[in-house]
Amino acid sequence: MSDLFAAVLTRLSRVPGVRGAMIVDISAGVPVVAEVSEGVPSDSIAALAASLYNRTARAAESVAFGHLDTLQLEADAGHVVIADAGETAVVAVADRSAQLGLVRLEVHRAAEALK
């Protein structure tokens, strides 16, 4: 399993503009494995991404939108993409310059590989 995690993260972190990729335990809010550039606080991102995902999933259910698959956050300095992978979630942190479509595609691929 750890080989799979490593392969998934390596592929995702090679996407141009991706500064960090991690697999997060969605209920504990802690990183399972992470591959991040220097200065990217993986523990904080994992905690906040899991919290955001859980709350949004509950909101989606409460308005009968069904299961939450992907969550995308856009900010001045970049993007955070979170995709459901069962008990875990795949999280990518990307620069503003990153090709968002490609990042999303790779995050989805990673999540599917882990399900």
Place this chain on the structure above:
Amino acid sequence: MRRENLDAVVKALRAPTNRFVHEARVRTCLIVNGAGQALAQHGFTRAYEVVNIAALAAAAHAAAGALARLTDGDRWRHLHNAGKRQQMFLAPFRTPVEELILVAIFDEDSSLGLVQLFFDRLVSEIQALPEFQRAAAASSQASFEKDLEAGARRTTSTDGLAEA
């Protein structure tokens, strides 16, 4: 063990404790010193609950410290107990004058990662408080129990309650 400046300490801890509870979304939380004296709390309404949990937290801290030393560990960072509905996070931290212990109980509204994240911020805030820059007078054997009760009473009384 604090007695003479207990009111000031309880008051000083109120704001950082409230911020932690709000940001980390914990249900209840308690800050005690190594002797088991409660200095701040949120979510408890009865003094005896505070006294019991404070004593157990201090005992758990002492036992875990002894275990760490036996296994050549320096010190332990936190204990986490994940129950079916609720989880408990227990972590010691140092201030310039004494070691304190945080006990936080949370449910599915929060997570271990979130509690850890805001715990670090809480520690930084408490370490900077002037009330934790100067050592408090040591407790005598005779006044030990009274000091414990004073902590529980001050943190659960209406004017000393560390809640919003």
